[in-house]
Amino acid sequence: MSKDREFLWRRLHSLLGVVPVGLFLAFHLSLNFTAVGGEESYNTATGMMELVPHSLLLAMEWIIIYIPLMFHAFYGVYIAFTATNNVKRFSTFRNWMFALQRFTGIFLVIFIAWHIFQTRVQKAFGEEVNFDMMAEIVANPVMLGFYIVGILSATFHLANGLWSFLVSWGITQSKKSQQIATYITLLVFVILSIMGVAAILAFV
Amino acid sequence: MxxxxxxxxxxxxxxxxxxxxxxxxxxxxxxxxxxxxxxxxxxxxxxxxxxxxxxxxxxxxxxxxxxxxxxxxxxxxxxxxxxxxxxxxxxxxxxxxxxxxxxxxxxxxxxxxxDRSRMFNALKKVKAWVPIDGTYDLGEGPRMPERKRQWAYELSKCMTCGVCMEACPNVSESASFMGPAPLSQVRLFNTHPTGAMNKDERLAAIMGDGGLANCGNSQNCVAACPKGIPLTTSIAALNRATTVQMFKNFFGSDHMVD
Missing domain, CATH: 3.10.20.30 (Beta-grasp domain)
Incomplete structure (x- = not known):
């Protein structure tokens, strides 16, 4: 990496985590949540995506999802491995959040890679992505557990990342505003987690 | 004894x-x-x-x-x-x-x-001083409001002891992050009315490699500081200052102060 570009890469990493990756996650979990209404409701909702012309959908996938996600993931792995975690010596709430943000980040790289392979790559090979596909995947209790941990990691990583985003861009400066941001992002975590876990359980 | x-x-x-x-x-x-x-x-x-x-x-x-x-x-x-x-x-x-x-x-x-050299090198890098040397008498600087001076005094208590560096999970011999102490000094000297005349130079320094953006918000520094310096507030305040500076650098007609 060229000299004195680190600031820009880090800020870009912070930005991309929220827009578009974070927004996409919220959209993705909302779409999944339709599964709670039953097989038909889920298939209708996901079927809407098919209305978008194929080439446009593909371009959107790359620009909105894959490229920003890959940058965020790979640069994030670099950030995670340059840290020296010390929660044993400093067991404060924020230091735990710091460590968990890095653990969930690393886990998410593995989980998302597997998830994309199991769904999107299979679609490219001609499989149909629908309710039955997911139901088949989570019929295996190990896979169900893996998915639940993956969903919770993602919602935590986004919620806590939102908190860091607010600090990193200088929006929340005072102790009080950072504290209130903690409560709000905690609420985001709880809501997204309930949506995500309820959705995956709907396939069982 | x-x-x-x-x-x-x-x-x-x-x-x-x-x-x-x-x-x-x-x-x-x-x-x-x-x-x-x-x-x-x-x-x-x-x-x-x-x-x-x-x-x-x-x-x-x-x-x-x-x-x-x-x-x-x-x-x-x-x-x-x-x-x-x-x-x-x-x-x-x-x-x-x-x-x-x-x-x-x-x-x-x-x-x-x-060997705490990296802290002193960082202070040099961020120009943690008020430059007043010239070839002629520059005269008096602008006055500093008393309440601001009292607040800035808290930041000036930093003794470069290295405790925040030891507490920070992003500071290590294998990482380039300059750490919390030198960053807070940028806020101190950018607050000083005469020091503020070079604030863009200090912001540019912490927008370089191993600078401000390498903070991971673990907030161990503020918990560990023996002088009770509000290090994380300093970092967040600098985050805002650099956000503004970043846009100024890109969209502005020049890179001067103000």
């Missing part, structure tokens, strides 16, 4: 290292207890009688110290897992055996002595 005999002893475990990058070992010591003693007085006793608790002769433990009143920052070390100044670490308040370790986030010179 040698005549004071309380009959009690203080147990210490010290992580020792003879050379830079050399191997480490733990040695146990037992020194006579005296009322009101601090960690340094225990170390001074070991300096005079370098004998381990097992009765074996050893070399005196080396450490850094200077002011002995928590102002210079030289005697910082990790005491029972927490980085702090050994001069103000009172034996009565510590659980025994008292474990002493060097702040390993810095290169260890010997025993408890560390």
């Amino acid at each position: 040698e005549t004071v005999n309380t009959g009690r002893t203080v147990k210490l475990e010290i992580v020792r290292q003879d050379t830079e990058n050399g191997s480490t070992r733990v040695e146990k010591f037992e020194v006579p207890y005296r009322p009101g003693m601090n960690v340094i007085s225990a170390l001074m006793h070991i300096q005079k009688y370098p004998v381990t608790a097992e009765g074996q002769n050893t070399t005196p433990v080396s450490w850094d110290m200077s002011c002995l009143e928590e102002v210079c920052g030289a005697c910082s070390m990790v005491i029972n897992g927490r980085p702090q100044q050994s001069c103000s670490a009172l034996v009565d308040k510590l659980t025994q055996p008292i474990r002493l370790e060097p702040m390993k986030t810095f290169p260890v010179v010997r025993d408890l002595q560390v």
Whole structure:
């Protein structure tokens, strides 16, 4: 990496985590949540995506999802491995959040890679992505557990990342505003987690 | 003071290292207890009688110290897992055996002595001073409001002791992050009315490699700082200042102050 570009890469990493990756996650979990209404409701909702012309959908996938996600993931792995975690010596709430943000980040790289392979790559090979596909995947209790941990990691990583985003861009400066941001992002975590876990359980 | 005999002893475990990058070992010591003693007085006793608790002769433990009143920052070390100044670490308040370790986030010179050069290099990099030298008398600078001065005084208490650096999970010998202390100094000198005349230069320095954006918001620094400096508020304030500066640099017609 060229000299004195680190600031820009880090800020870009912070930005991309929220827009578009974070927004996409919220959209993705909302779409999944339709599964709670039953097989038909889920298939209708996901079927809407098919209305978008194929080439446009593909371009959107790359620009909105894959490229920003890959940058965020790979640069994030670099950030995670340059840290020296010390929660044993400093067991404060924020230091735990710091460590968990890095653990969930690393886990998410593995989980998302597997998830994309199991769904999107299979679609490219001609499989149909629908309710039955997911139901088949989570019929295996190990896979169900893996998915639940993956969903919770993602919602935590986004919620806590939102908190860091607010600090990193200088929006929340005072102790009080950072504290209130903690409560709000905690609420985001709880809501997204309930949506995500309820959705995956709907396939069982 | 040698005549004071309380009959009690203080147990210490010290992580020792003879050379830079050399191997480490733990040695146990037992020194006579005296009322009101601090960690340094225990170390001074070991300096005079370098004998381990097992009765074996050893070399005196080396450490850094200077002011002995928590102002210079030289005697910082990790005491029972927490980085702090050994001069103000009172034996009565510590659980025994008292474990002493060097702040390993810095290169260890010997025993408890560390090389804090990277902090001083960072202060140079961010221009943590007010430049007033000229070829002629520059006259008086702008006045500083008294309330602002009182607030800035808190930031000026930083003694470059390295405790925040040791506490920070993103500062290590293998990472380039300059750490919380030099960043907070940028806020201090950018607040000073004369110092503010060069604020863009300091912001540019912390927008370089290993700068401000490498903060991971673990907020250990503010919890560890012996002077109670609001380091994380400083970092967040600089985050905002650099956000503005970043847009100024890109969209502005020039890169000057204001």
